[in-house]
Amino acid sequence: xxxxxxxxxxxxxxxxxxxxxxxYALGIGSNAGLNIVLISLLTHRLAPAVYGDYSVSLTAIVxxxxxxxxxxxxxxxxxxxxxxARASYYTKAAVLLGVGGILLSxxxxxxxxxxxxxxDYAANAELWSITIVAVAAQxxxxxxGATLQSEQRAWPYALQQTCVGxxxxxxxxxxxxxxxxxxxxxxxxxxxxxxxxxxxGGWQAGLFDRRVLAMLKSRRAWLVxxxxxxxxxxxxxxxxxxxLAMYCDRLLVRDIAGSATAGLYGAASTLVVxxxxxxxxxVLAATWPQLMAAWNVRNEQVAARLLGNLLTALLCxxxxxxxxxxxxxxxxxxxxxxxxxxxxxxxxxxxxASAFSFSMGPFFHKPLEFKQMKSTxxxxxxxxxxxxxxxxxxxxxxxxxFGAGLAALLAGSTYCALCALFGRKIVRWQIQFDLLGxxxxxxxxxxxxxxxxxxxxHFDSNLLKFVxxxxxxIVVFGAGLAVVISLTIPNVAARKSxxxxxxxx
Numbered sequence: 001x002x003x004x005x006x007x008x009x010x011x012x013x014x015x016x017x018x019x020x021x022x023x024y025a026l027g028i029g030s031n032a033g034l035n036i037v038l039i040s041l042l043t044h045r046l047a048p049a050v051y052g053d054y055s056v057s058l059t060a061i062v063x064x065x066x067x068x069x070x071x072x073x074x075x076x077x078x079x080x081x082x083x084x085a086r087a088s089y090y091t092k093a094a095v096l097l098g099v100g101g102i103l104l105s106x107x108x109x110x111x112x113x114x115x116x117x118x119x120d121y122a123a124n125a126e127l128w129s130i131t132i133v134a135v136a137a138q139x140x141x142x143x144x145g146a147t148l149q150s151e152q153r154a155w156p157y158a159l160q161q162t163c164v165g166x167x168x169x170x171x172x173x174x175x176x177x178x179x180x181x182x183x184x185x186x187x188x189x190x191x192x193x194x195x196x197x198x199x200x201g202g203w204q205a206g207l208f209d210r211r212v213l214a215m216l217k218s219r220r221a222w223l224v225x226x227x228x229x230x231x232x233x234x235x236x237x238x239x240x241x242x243x244l245a246m247y248c249d250r251l252l253v254r255d256i257a258g259s260a261t262a263g264l265y266g267a268a269s270t271l272v273v274x275x276x277x278x279x280x281x282x283v284l285a286a287t288w289p290q291l292m293a294a295w296n297v298r299n300e301q302v303a304a305r306l307l308g309n310l311l312t313a314l315l316c317x318x319x320x321x322x323x324x325x326x327x328x329x330x331x332x333x334x335x336x337x338x339x340x341x342x343x344x345x346x347x348x349x350x351x352x353a354s355a356f357s358f359s360m361g362p363f364f365h366k367p368l369e370f371k372q373m374k375s376t377x378x379x380x381x382x383x384x385x386x387x388x389x390x391x392x393x394x395x396x397x398x399x400x401x402f403g404a405g406l407a408a409l410l411a412g413s414t415y416c417a418l419c420a421l422f423g424r425k426i427v428r429w430q431i432q433f434d435l436l437g438x439x440x441x442x443x444x445x446x447x448x449x450x451x452x453x454x455x456x457x458h459f460d461s462n463l464l465k466f467v468x469x470x471x472x473x474i475v476v477f478g479a480g481l482a483v484v485i486s487l488t489i490p491n492v493a494a495r496k497s498x499x500x501x502x503x504x505x
Contacts, residue, residue: 024282027158032278034165040336048263054183055266059250061134069139070239071232072098073146080150093215094224106136130184137194144201156204167193241381246358249392249404256396265401268347276355308429316439318356323443325352327450327473331466350405357412364416367423384415442480
């Protein structure tokens with residue numbers, strides 16, 4: 001077991017971890033933490049029904065920005081990485097041209113809404129207009145972030161994410177105190193914070209460099225733009241289906257179970273998604289170049305070993321996170337969401353598991369990406385979408401938000417299973433199931449034990465109970481895992497002495 005743990009978790013050197021993973025982890029982690037703070041502040045000031053409408057609006061904005069800007073984000077990451085100086089100027093100029101096209105399209109939609117909105121629907125027209133602006137801000141922030149990542153500007157990316165998260169809190173609180181706490185005011189505050197982040201990120205990425213701006217009228221920049229569109233357009237369809245599959249349960253829960261349930265579900269979803277992104281997004285940003293490098297030099301054995309170790313490590317991390325969320329769910333709900341949202345407590349571990357299942361998809365489908373099997377990926381994404389939507393409509397009226405979360409978990413797991421089934425025919429990766437099983441057993445026991453112990457604890461502060469429960473889980477989980485590892489030492493010694501076969505190893 002010790003050797004397996006070393007092989008799985010000891011593959012990245014400390015220097016690589018510091019130079020690539022740590023900046024992304026700090027940036028994404030701070031943004032997730034600040035979003036949790038924002039959720040807590042808003043849920044303590046807004047009614048569940050109002051927050052439910054706000055959460056659904058944010059989800060729609062994320063989906064719309066994914067549809068509109070995903071082609072440019074993906075192609076930027078593909079063609080800007082590794083560019084020489086002069087080639088990067090043309091590529092960045094093409095990115096600016098693509099951004100201009102996106103903004104022009106949104107401006108036309110904005111004008112149509114403003115011109116043809118009926119007087120009876122003036123309030124809805126204003127909300128639509130604000131939403132369009134928010135979609136533009138979200139899209140630009142994503143594209144600029146992809147530019148920073150492509151040139152491995154990890155620290156500027158981290159600073160950009162932290163600044164945007166901080167500004168969202170400040171401007172959203174101003175919207176709550178100064179205005180009528182309407183959804184439009186909150187969306188406007190988020191869009192303003194993102195626009196400031198776009199300006200900072202664009203400056204750090206060199207998008208406003210005069211040498212880049214001088215290339216805007218060149219023919220080569222337009223040719224590069226055509227290449228970006230051809231590559232990114234092929235991936236957009238998959239992202240549309242996958243994002244719909246990930247978020248359709250949140251969109252359906254309001255129509256099926258009402259705004260109050262949507263408020264509970266949206267608050268719990270946003271809270272745990274930030275935690276999952278804290279673990280997964282930096283890993284994807286740091287490991288993707290290594291996987292592609294191994295495949296591009298046709299070293300399939302290294303790619304298989306790296307992917308197998310990565311999947312094992314992430315599944316172990318996912319189980320541990322779900323277990324600790326299950327242990328701290330009750331104090332976490334009271335602390336971050338408030339007493340009005342205490343009914344969301346059972347949703348936290350379930351939604352954490354469902355978010356992890358979808359986050360594992362980009363890792364399980366890596367072999368399909370290696371072979372550029374985009375149509376297969378699209379089919380699997382459609383399957384996940386149909387399964388999530390169908391199960392949500394069937395189970396949610398019966399189980400409420402818990403049913404919607406269960407539908408999302410089954411849909412995400414199905415996508416991973418389908419990708420694993422087909423992907424292992426391309427890359428023969430292996431998951432260390434003994435290590436995975438040990439983490440699952442220890443995590444489950446630790447979560448149940450700490451839950452029962454914490455029921456008898458009495459604290460005057462929700463923060464103290466949250467910290468005490470979390471520390472208690474870490475102690476119990478760490479002790480249990482240490483016991484399991486110590487019990488497997490004889491097997492390790494036997495393998496070293498040759499008493500175990502190579503197959504058992």
